[in-house]
Amino acid sequence: MTLEAEAPAASRPAALRPRDAATLILIERGLKGARVLMGKRHDGHKFMPGKFVFPGGAVEPGDRSMCVAGALDPIVEAKLLAETRHSSPDFARALALAALRETFEETGLALGVADWGAPENPPEGAWTRFAATGIFPVLDGLDFLARAITPPGRPRRFDARFFVADASLVAHRAEGVVHAEAELVELVWTPLDKALELDIPGITRTILGDLAEAARGGMSRFRARPFYRELRGKRLRGEL
Numbered sequence: 001m002t003l004e005a006e007a008p009a010a011s012r013p014a015a016l017r018p019r020d021a022a023t024l025i026l027i028e029r030g031l032k033g034a035r036v037l038m039g040k041r042h043d044g045h046k047f048m049p050g051k052f053v054f055p056g057g058a059v060e061p062g063d064r065s066m067c068v069a070g071a072l073d074p075i076v077e078a079k080l081l082a083e084t085r086h087s088s089p090d091f092a093r094a095l096a097l098a099a100l101r102e103t104f105e106e107t108g109l110a111l112g113v114a115d116w117g118a119p120e121n122p123p124e125g126a127w128t129r130f131a132a133t134g135i136f137p138v139l140d141g142l143d144f145l146a147r148a149i150t151p152p153g154r155p156r157r158f159d160a161r162f163f164v165a166d167a168s169l170v171a172h173r174a175e176g177v178v179h180a181e182a183e184l185v186e187l188v189w190t191p192l193d194k195a196l197e198l199d200i201p202g203i204t205r206t207i208l209g210d211l212a213e214a215a216r217g218g219m220s221r222f223r224a225r226p227f228y229r230e231l232r233g234k235r236l237r238g239e240l
Contacts, residue, residue: 018149018157022099023056025145025211026109028167028189034215035191036208037167038198039106039184052198054207055106055184056099056160062123063097064090069116070140072096075221079144080161082240083227096139099163101126106184108177110135111169133172141169143219146210147240148203148228162207164219203228 026037038052072080072092080092104110105126112135122131130137143164150157178184190198192212196205210226217223224239 016152016154016157018159019058020095020098021056021058021158021160022095022102023054023160023162024099024103024142025054025162025164025207026103026167026170027164033191035189036195036211037107038188038190038195038200039178040186040188042181042183042185050199051204052188052195052200053204054162055103056162057102057105058158059094059098060101060125062125062127063094063101065123066097066101066127066137067119067122068093068097068139069113069136070138072139072142073221076142076144079225079240082225083238093139095161096142096163097137099142099161100137100139101130104130104174106177106182107187108174109170110137110172110174111141111165112137112171114171129174133174135171138169141165143221144225145214146207146226146228148207149230151230151235162210164211164214 028035028037037054039055041049041051041053071077072089077089077092080095081087081089084091086092100111110130110133114135116136118134119127119131119136122128145162145164147159147161149159178187188198192208195208200208206228214220214223227238227240229236229238
């Protein structure tokens, strides 16, 4: 999922209400440094064709009822609920689960643990397929990096929360998910500096900068999280 779409000012449609959404940045750490996972969108998509993005998408009803092994860190939960009309931890939980589900749907990677057995009575759809892998999703390994609302006038708008997780949480890899006719046609593990050389949306470039800054600070749980939005035609960067 991407958060921006280019459109001439004169042709922009009326502002849509942004949909709650979540994105996951997977980080693989090795001897040569950290790499992030990015996927290339199909060239036939009307929305951001050919762009490299992080897996993600809108929150779905099943994300509110899927069972988990390991809850969100309380600090992460509080940051997710800051400056929202929602006060329930269930909302923060749904956001985190949406990030895991979208990652599974788009890349075939299931994050969680295998020693709990398969989740029972999962919601229909993607969560049923996730449960069939025998993996229980976990949330305690997720961090919240940043939030961004697509500016008014775009054909699609998202109120997206960007999560970060270590690639060691990947417990299962489904084959055949990424192919020439799929939403993502290619996956790449790339160092942060090399990711900036890919064809990426502007917000993705900004979030990569936020990730690098957070990493330099040791990814402190108590750090402020950037919040990007547009008010009265002015783009703002706040903190949560």
